[in-house]
Amino acid sequence: MATIRQLVIDVLKPHEPTMLAVADEIADLDGVDGVNAVLLEMDEEVRNIKFTIEGTDIDFETVNATVEDTGARIHSVDRVACGEYIVEDSPTAQD
Amino acid sequence: MATIRQLVIDVLKPHEPTMLAVADEIADLDGVDGVNAVLLEMDEEVRNIKFTIEGTDIDFETVNATVEDTGARIHSVDRVACGEYIVEDSPTAQD
Amino acid sequence: MATIRQLVIDVLKPHEPTMLAVADEIADLDGVDGVNAVLLEMDEEVRNIKFTIEGTDIDFETVNATVEDTGARIHSVDRVACGEYIVEDSPTAQD
Amino acid sequence: MATIRQLVIDVLKPHEPTMLAVADEIADLDGVDGVNAVLLEMDEEVRNIKFTIEGTDIDFETVNATVEDTGARIHSVDRVACGEYIVEDSPTAQD
Amino acid sequence: MATIRQLVIDVLKPHEPTMLAVADEIADLDGVDGVNAVLLEMDEEVRNIKFTIEGTDIDFETVNATVEDTGARIHSVDRVACGEYIVEDSPTAQD
Amino acid sequence: MATIRQLVIDVLKPHEPTMLAVADEIADLDGVDGVNAVLLEMDEEVRNIKFTIEGTDIDFETVNATVEDTGARIHSVDRVACGEYIVEDSPTAQD
Amino acid sequence: MATIRQLVIDVLKPHEPTMLAVADEIADLDGVDGVNAVLLEMDEEVRNIKFTIEGTDIDFETVNATVEDTGARIHSVDRVACGEYIVEDSPTAQD
Numbered sequence: 001m002a003t004i005r006q007l008v009i010d011v012l013k014p015h016e017p018t019m020l021a022v023a024d025e026i027a028d029l030d031g032v033d034g035v036n037a038v039l040l041e042m043d044e045e046v047r048n049i050k051f052t053i054e055g056t057d058i059d060f061e062t063v064n065a066t067v068e069d070t071g072a073r074i075h076s077v078d079r080v081a082c083g084e085y086i087v088e089d090s091p092t093a094q095d
Numbered sequence: 096m097a098t099i100r101q102l103v104i105d106v107l108k109p110h111e112p113t114m115l116a117v118a119d120e121i122a123d124l125d126g127v128d129g130v131n132a133v134l135l136e137m138d139e140e141v142r143n144i145k146f147t148i149e150g151t152d153i154d155f156e157t158v159n160a161t162v163e164d165t166g167a168r169i170h171s172v173d174r175v176a177c178g179e180y181i182v183e184d185s186p187t188a189q190d
Numbered sequence: 191m192a193t194i195r196q197l198v199i200d201v202l203k204p205h206e207p208t209m210l211a212v213a214d215e216i217a218d219l220d221g222v223d224g225v226n227a228v229l230l231e232m233d234e235e236v237r238n239i240k241f242t243i244e245g246t247d248i249d250f251e252t253v254n255a256t257v258e259d260t261g262a263r264i265h266s267v268d269r270v271a272c273g274e275y276i277v278e279d280s281p282t283a284q285d
Numbered sequence: 286m287a288t289i290r291q292l293v294i295d296v297l298k299p300h301e302p303t304m305l306a307v308a309d310e311i312a313d314l315d316g317v318d319g320v321n322a323v324l325l326e327m328d329e330e331v332r333n334i335k336f337t338i339e340g341t342d343i344d345f346e347t348v349n350a351t352v353e354d355t356g357a358r359i360h361s362v363d364r365v366a367c368g369e370y371i372v373e374d375s376p377t378a379q380d
Numbered sequence: 381m382a383t384i385r386q387l388v389i390d391v392l393k394p395h396e397p398t399m400l401a402v403a404d405e406i407a408d409l410d411g412v413d414g415v416n417a418v419l420l421e422m423d424e425e426v427r428n429i430k431f432t433i434e435g436t437d438i439d440f441e442t443v444n445a446t447v448e449d450t451g452a453r454i455h456s457v458d459r460v461a462c463g464e465y466i467v468e469d470s471p472t473a474q475d
Numbered sequence: 476m477a478t479i480r481q482l483v484i485d486v487l488k489p490h491e492p493t494m495l496a497v498a499d500e501i502a503d504l505d506g507v508d509g510v511n512a513v514l515l516e517m518d519e520e521v522r523n524i525k526f527t528i529e530g531t532d533i534d535f536e537t538v539n540a541t542v543e544d545t546g547a548r549i550h551s552v553d554r555v556a557c558g559e560y561i562v563e564d565s566p567t568a569q570d
Numbered sequence: 571m572a573t574i575r576q577l578v579i580d581v582l583k584p585h586e587p588t589m590l591a592v593a594d595e596i597a598d599l600d601g602v603d604g605v606n607a608v609l610l611e612m613d614e615e616v617r618n619i620k621f622t623i624e625g626t627d628i629d630f631e632t633v634n635a636t637v638e639d640t641g642a643r644i645h646s647v648d649r650v651a652c653g654e655y656i657v658e659d660s661p662t663a664q665d
Contacts, residue, residue, distance in 0.1 A: 034273025083129025178319025368509025414653025558604025
């Protein structure tokens with residue numbers, strides 16, 4: 001299988017644990033080099049957060065289990081790059 | 096024939112297999128260095144995904160067969176670069 | 191735990207102490223290399239300020255305590271990067 | 286005569302041959318280093334495609350003949366760069 | 381205290397002295413490497429000017445006194461960077 | 476006199492000769508290194524083209540004569556850079 | 571006094587002399603390395619031109635006198651950078 005080098009997930013989580021705590025847990029996983037978390041929306045019950053994960057060998061199932069263990073869930077996988085390097089998406093006239 | 100170095104395809108696929116699984120299969124093909132997949136739209140039945148594929152010698156027929164084997168299909172080829180390096184498209188007053 | 195390398199917080203503060211004084215106090219903390227403060231809004235009572243903090247090992251609790259000691263408070267944590275380097279967030283079609 | 290180093294053409298073509306096949310034929314010409322093709326519009330009868338061609342000595346007549354041999358035609362020449370290097374167009378207040 | 385490396389101030393000043401003269405006085409201060417001044421608005425009585433000041437050790441009180449000595453005044457401090465290098469502000473979904 | 480290093484002209488020309496031919500003639504002039512031509516508008520009678528010309532010593536009168544010899548004319552000189560290097564225009568609040 | 575390294579002026583001039591001639595005269599001044607001139611507006615009587623001037627020691631009074639000798643006049647000084655290097659203006663939330 002090809003190596004997953006970048007993964008962008010849209011996550012819904014309750015107030016606790018914090019965005020920081022979830023980012024920290026993901027960043028500690030094997031094959032993950034770093035994590036960026038951006039708060040997209042917050043209302044009384046739910047935070048909507050976008051995580052961008054980079055690494056040399058990201059395991060999606062472990063990321064998913066880690067997110068769910070914190071009480072959050074992945075709403076969608078919005079972007080993935082796999083292979084020998086991170087390929088950027090190239091613009092099209094349809095964008 | 097000239098070498099295909101970049102290919103951007105617009106793909107429609109059912110829920111399963113995942114975007115990740117399709118990207119992974121394409122990234123494993125000979126002549127492909129890496130794949131970027133971006134989720135464009137999802138509704139109950141269908142995911143619309145944009146794949147950007149880079150490599151030193153991409154074979155379109157093999158990419159197409161790989162996509163179709165997963166149950167998805169290429170809706171359109173939106174961008175291709177072939178030759179000695181990846182030529183970017185240059186802006187025009189008509190853009 | 192993974193290292194926090196970048197932290198963006200949205201802060202509400204009274205007129206005094208100044209934005210400069212708060213930025214200065216945060217920049218002096220262990221594990222912080224530098225701070226950027228941008229004035230977002232000011233009205234008669236309150237300043238709304240965005241702080242971008244970078245460092246090799248940012249401690250969120252200490253940052254929070256420092257902000258609160260000045261009479262200000264963190265309204266939201268809008269962005270965090272942790273791991274071996276600062277991962278940027280990658281654009282998605284949902285942005 | 287000065288060397289043509291970049292050429293952007295707007296091409297109308299029927300469904301067949303594919304955009305890939307036309308790009309490939311142009312990329313194989315003498316003096317051409319690479320080709321980028323972007324699908325601008327497709328309807329039932331016609332594809333509208335923008336080709337960006339780079340090379341050390343592009344011969345317009347050969348490009349034109351190659352396009353016409355595939356059953357397509359050049360609708361307009363939108364951009365050309367010639368000389369010792371590729372000059373970019375510089376913005377003006379009228380743009 | 382942490383070093384102030386960049387300071388952006390919004391200044392209101394009468395017609396005289398000129399923007400050039402004020403910028404020059406600030407640029408001559410100890411700890412200041414350079415100044416950029418941009419005219420934001422001018423009406424009959426007042427000029428509104430944005431000064432971006434960079435240096436290795438900017439002293440805010442001296443800058444303020446210098447501005448006031450010219451007959452102008454600082455309307456707001458819009459941005460400050462302090463620490464070991466100039467940290468840029470990082471975009472958030474709230475921007 | 477200072478050296479002209481960049482010149483942007485707005486040109487109106489009849490259908491013939493082609494944009495390519497005019498660009499080629501300008502690129503062949505002494506002191507010109509390269510030319511970029513962008514088609515701005517075309518109607519039945521006239522093409523409106525923007526030429527960006529770069530060189531180490533561009534002679535405006537020769538460029539003008541060359542354009543007029545082809546049957547075209549310079550509608551306006553929209554941008555010029557002269558001196559020891561190409562100075563870019565810097566943004567202002569009035570832009 | 572601190573060195574002026576960049577100056578952006580908004581100039582109104584009659585048809586003659588040309589923008590090119592004025593740019594050339596400014597570029598020839600001591601302490602000026604190069605000039606960029608952009609045509610902002612032209613009507614029957616007047617051209618409105620933005621000059622960006624860079625150098626190691628620009629003398630404003632000499633620039634002003636040179637502009638006025640050509641029959642043009644400086645409408646406003648829109649931007650100036652002085653000091654040891656060209657400081658760029660930094661964005662604020664008020665921009």
